[in-house]
Amino acid sequence: MPSYDCFEDIARLLRVLGNSSTIRILYEASGGFKSGLEIARKLHLTPRKYYRCLRKLHELGVLECRVASNANGKEHIYILTPIGRYLYELIFEDLQLIIKGGDLPIVGVSANSRVGVINSYEVLAKAIIGLVEGAKTQILLATRYLDLSVAQSLMQAVLRGIELKSVTSEKINLPEVIKLISGFVRGTRSNLLEVLSLAAKTGNYRVGNVPTSFMVVDDEVVLWELPTEKFELAFISRNKALIEAFKKHFWSLWDTASKMPISL
16 A cells, blocks of 8 residues: 555645646646746736746646757746656546546556557547547548448548548448438538548548558557457557557558549
């Protein structure tokens, strides 16, 4: 059992992070920010509240101040410490998945080896949609089936400029799926036609043999399922080695797949 002091340290950390202003400063520090009140104005914080939150984060060892040189001389930059980076990943990556996708118990011993286990299809669908909505540049998708709500989120991602490359199982009746989306989801027909037009131009959608469903988002996270007929378990991880392995697997599927026939 951890010591009493350990419990006190954890409680102190949670008290500091229990303030939304502190968490917003933590988020800004992930990219570094200059000392001064510019960041306080950006976050709509009073100087007093800003400096109080900043001091608490600094005392916890979450932030550090470094001196950087530029054309105008020297300036002080606040950045995350290794502990701060770990907390950032925990809050804005792992906890975001829990908030958006439900209960994702984490197993493992380090930030690089954590794997989330998803044991219900409903949680899986929410997790996929959350990742798609949070995508910044690219989604690599290999899938044995299509879920209507997931298909909608993917369509919206393409419309906002996300590069989607997919290999869909040849067993899926795509015309029927497209008919479902356009027929039952109000207001999506024009968007669907735009997505299909983009698909015809880019050739980013292929059909082939997909042994298991998985998705890689922004080279930052991978989600995959057990290759069973009915859903049993899925997993999610930010482990770089796993991400690279699934990317390599995706491109091998891509090379052997054929272009998806697009009907406009």
